[in-house]
Amino acid sequence: MxxxxxxxxxxxxxxxxxxxxxxxxxxxxxxxxxxxxxxxxxxxxxxxxxxxxxxxxxxxxxxxxxxxxxxxxxxxxxxxxxxxxxxxxxxxxxxxxxxxxxxxxxxxxxxxxxxxxxxxxxxxxxxxxxxxxxxxxxxxxxxxxSQFLPFTRNDIAAQAAEPVNAPTEHSCFYVGGYDDYRAGLINDLAPVLQENHCQPDFYLVGGDAENPNYPACCINEKLSYQQNIGKLKRATVVLEMNKPGQSGLTLRALEAMAFNKKLITNNASIKDHDFYHPDKIFIWGEDDRNSMSHFLSSEHQKTDPTLLEIYCADGMLKSLTGNAVE
Missing domain, CATH: 3.40.50 (Rossmann fold)
Structure with missing residues (x-):
């Protein structure tokens, strides 16, 4: 078969x-x-x-x-x-x-x-x-x-073993297509990050540079998925933005988990997932903004590899096909 x-x-x-x-x-x-x-x-x-x-x-x-x-x-x-x-x-x-x-x-x-x-x-x-x-x-x-990564567990283990240039400063990475909602959230979040010495590394693709709402901290430039992962691995924090009404995980959340990055997200339902921990995940719009400094500076534990199983490509395949791939 x-x-x-x-x-x-x-x-x-x-x-x-x-x-x-x-x-x-x-x-x-x-x-x-x-x-x-x-x-x-x-x-x-x-x-x-x-x-x-x-x-x-x-x-x-x-x-x-x-x-x-x-x-x-x-x-x-x-x-x-x-x-x-x-x-x-x-x-x-x-x-x-x-x-x-x-x-x-x-x-x-x-x-x-x-x-x-x-x-x-x-x-x-x-x-x-x-x-x-x-x-x-x-x-x-x-x-x-479950939302799933394009990597198997073996892929992630191999990538985790690769040397990565350590960031010289705290940075928060995001890439996504432009819409007014995302632009508004970034305009709200970016000053908070900068006040706490965390530099936005945001790519908001497709917006009009003449649009007064287009965030000044963003770059209107497409990234390949390999470039995306490279930047994510060098960042200290990852930003996830769900569309209004969307409660499912996006790739950003899983990438942050897989590569042991902190996550800022507007998805409050992420608390229902097994990998949630307040030391690693800040819920924008729900958690106290005044606690951002502590969130960014605190240490956090590495992701338990067993939590990755259902979110990897091989875990997805087994979920879809059952014992057909055993």
Whole structure:
């Protein structure tokens, strides 16, 4: 039995699947839609187009057997639903964003009607749908999976053993896309950090430099995931910002845990997780700002390696597939 990750395309997703291939019978499939639309446009009649759809699916998925497992993600799966519906193996969908965000984006692209949500199209195709957001799981009856890192436990152990340039001063690292909410939070937080001799190292990507709300301490520059991890490893603190209404963990929180960094987050529900400790995690908007100096200067214990198990890529794979990878 093989496990196929289909269209996990981002840099960190490819890092993850590459790591999993070293330890499990994992395979990847890319470019599922390549040439499909251009050929389909040349074909007359519904019958010929349906035949072409089945042919295209059989070619792209020719290495998938009935007893295999397919794992897709919420970002890329939507444009493959017709092809995926033709597969008879077990199909798993992982949502790494909220249902509301996935729905809003596809409505903007005119891929969903105003009265449809993302799950209306996806649910009939998949055997099980996982989400890292507890609220979405309760609201839509989805299965819960913890947010996960693109590294296996062996990867993290190897990276932890690598020499890292020690920071010459306290710094707080963040990278993310611009929106008004994040800009406002950073404008509120940055002076508090600077007053406590912790320099913001913030990358807020996509904002207008002429926007008076764009934080002066931020850099509007994209980072590769490798650059992201390099900066995080050299920082003393990591900033996580959840979107309003989002209660699931983001990668920033798990990266901070994996590389033994302190975390500042606006996600109050992080207290419900097994790795929470007030010496390592400051909840912005809930904890007393006057205690920031103590938080930044105090010592903290290293992360217990056993806590990382369910948040690593291999832990995620076992959560999704059960004993299929034992």
């Amino acid at each position: 093989k496990i196929h990750f289909i269209e996990w395309n981002s840099e960190y997703e490819r890092m993850m699947t590459s790591a999993l291939k070293k330890e499990f019978n994992v395979h990847t499939i890319y470019n599922v839609n390549k040439h499909y639309k251009s050929v389909r446009a040349l074909l007359p009649g519904k019958h010929l187009k349906r035949w072409h759809q089945r042919l295209h699916s059989s070619i792209k998925f020719r290495h998938i057997a009935k007893d295999d497992i397919v794992i897709c993600n919420g970002y890329s799966a939507f444009l493959m639903l017709d092809f995926l519906a033709l597969l008879s193996c077990k199909k798993i969908l992982v949502l790494r964003d909220s249902v509301a965000a996935l729905t809003a984006k596809r409505r903007r692209l005119k891929l969903l009607a105003d009265d449809e949500i993302y799950l209306d199209r996806a649910t009939p195709v998949f055997d099980v749908i996982y989400s890292f957001d507890p609220e979405d799981c309760r609201k839509y009856n989805l299965s819960y999976v």
